[in-house]
Amino acid sequence: MQKKDTSRRYFLLNGLLAGAGLAAGCSGKTAFTPDRAEEAVPSGEKVKLLSIDGEVIEVDKAFLKPVPDIPYPFSNREERVGIQGKKFVMVIDLSRCKNLKKCQSACNHMHHLHPGQNWLKIYAMQDAEHTAPYWQPATCMHCDEPPCVKVCPVDATFKRQDGIVLIDSDRCVGCRFCMAACPYSTRVFNWEEPALTEEVASREYSCETSVPQKKGTVGKCDFCPDMVRKGELPHCVTACPNGVFFFGDMNEDVVTNGAETFRFSDLIRDKAGYRLMEDLGTKPSVYYLPPVNRNFKFEEGLKTEEPKPTYKTVDRGNSEYLRCKKNHPRPFAEKIW
């Protein structure tokens, strides 16, 4: 599939306009003539559209042609390189999370994930017996030293210049070595034909949209580079009503959750940000702000929690964890479960 370089630059420079153009195209959808537009007779009814150059143009309704799938305008090669000059980071503020899982449902919905699959998981964590529990959303960490990339035999999982780790489902052989290698258990496998609508299944696959998922290959959080190309934020960031997720560019030193924008280095310094399992040397691109001065009680998150979590705990910031032993009753665990 040939994809044009011009459109690439266009997307980069005029991300927002492109969104508008697409939106205009969609709104005309109901008025589309069902079949070949060439044979259509002018109806005399005109619609106004926003052209690619940003001009408002008028077209006869009868000449509108449906575009079922706009091919993703980047080649595999460009997708493997990444967006130049960027280094994407995410900051997850644990003090704001109450396990609403809106991020998860938005992610699942937008990536058309197979039922049961979650790229974004929200863990009920407790570091040690007497420490406070908290909710910890976890995406792919987009490690700078990604163990998954090291072990992939065919370069189906790769690290880009802009820090994003992606999967090429057209190349993956399904050996699942990367799943064993990833210490964050973030990868999921398409054990069967993913349940997709016909329209989604027929879309042209792109590593950046990660849609459609393919049977016998792995999938994981992709940091939504397709949204970023459009100048928008990843789905989890926009979906969270509590502003837990901040996304941004380390080179520009800025992160935003859509409503608030911070200098990344200030935020990490002031709130003592940290990364998960630092001791493994994976160098994640996802930072966490500790669950202090919380907006919500941990217990509030239990309302959305079903089925109840198997209680298992993790040391914040390093890999060690404790599993609640059945014969070791905990005052806290007893109170809730």
Add this chain to the structure above:
Amino acid sequence: MIWTGILILFCLIGLFAYYRQLRYGLVVTHMGDYASWGIYISNFVFFVAISLVGSLVTAIFRLGNIHWSTPLTRIAEIIAVSAILFASFIIVVDMGRPERLVNLFIYGRIQSPIMWDVIVISTYLVISLLLLYLPLLPDLKILNDQKEKGRGWWSRIYVLFGGFWKSNARQERINQKAVLILSILIIPVAFCIHTVTSWLFATTYRPGWDSTNFGAYFVSGAFLVGAGAVVIAMYVFRKVYHLERYITETHFDKMGKVLVLLALIYLYFNVNEYLVPAFKMKKTEEVHLVTLFAGDFAPMFWFSLLAGLIIPAVIMLFKQGRKPLPMFILGIMVVVGAWFKRYLIVTPTLLHPFLPMEDSPERFKHYFPSWEEWAIAIGSLAGVLLIITFFVRIFPIIPIQETIAEQDATPEK
């Protein structure tokens, strides 16, 4: 005939299960996002382990000037070839997209341990095939010379494979030299195949796999199970083909001593592998070790350790224990124990990830193989036995030429 029939039946059931897997995807297995590798991989490790014995008996013994093992070389080599062949099949079975196997050659990246495995396993297969074939040439000559006595269409196979062999001095010299070179070459390659296979695990961070002991631990275990398999084969061939003159009680006695030695070495690495982390009980290791020692996997763990290692070693210390029949039974125990040991190496670790198992379907939190997985695993075991069975039907399982030289006796046929 019944034996072959049963083996073929198992293979067909395995093929049918594989057909189902190709059609519906790996969902027919009970693997999940946590236990993302299952008995296919443990079976793979098992096959690689067994195949190592070819190098032990043919190469290490040969170079060590140990002559009593000569009648056993071909048994060891055919076990090695068929096991390594099925090791490569089973790894393809485990792939989500087997039709993309060619990607390994188009896009292969050398920093992945999988690529190392592909390279060393194919090398080992080639060397093993040669080590099976080259010593066979003089025997084919003997068989060709008396083909009139009628072994039907098989004589054509002998001509096809060995027709060019004249047994003249030059050919013999080349052959002996080649075998010698290959015997030396195969030792590092053999260590590589199993060390690299252990690195598939040891290069990850997971508790139970994250061990610097893994290469030696795997290799020593592999020699043990391989020797156990040779003992079983010795007993069966001796009984079925009445080879009492060639595979004598002395052979069992000596193999018994070898097994004791190998078991002790393996025990040593087991102590290192389990007791050193158990002394520290790091939190990550603790969960893993506790399930092995006293949790869900404890029965299997102690079975594989006691029945597959300690008890056989103790019994074989006694002369009575090294008689053919007890050796046969102990050999089976060693091999069965070793199979479960491989299962224990792969599965429990995957079920103990660093982060909790949450937000994932309930069925992913446990692992027990589905019937398709069992069928494929058993089918592949049957396939190995089938290759060996066919081989011994067609070719002499005792190296005639070499044994003559060794025993100074007349060949059986």
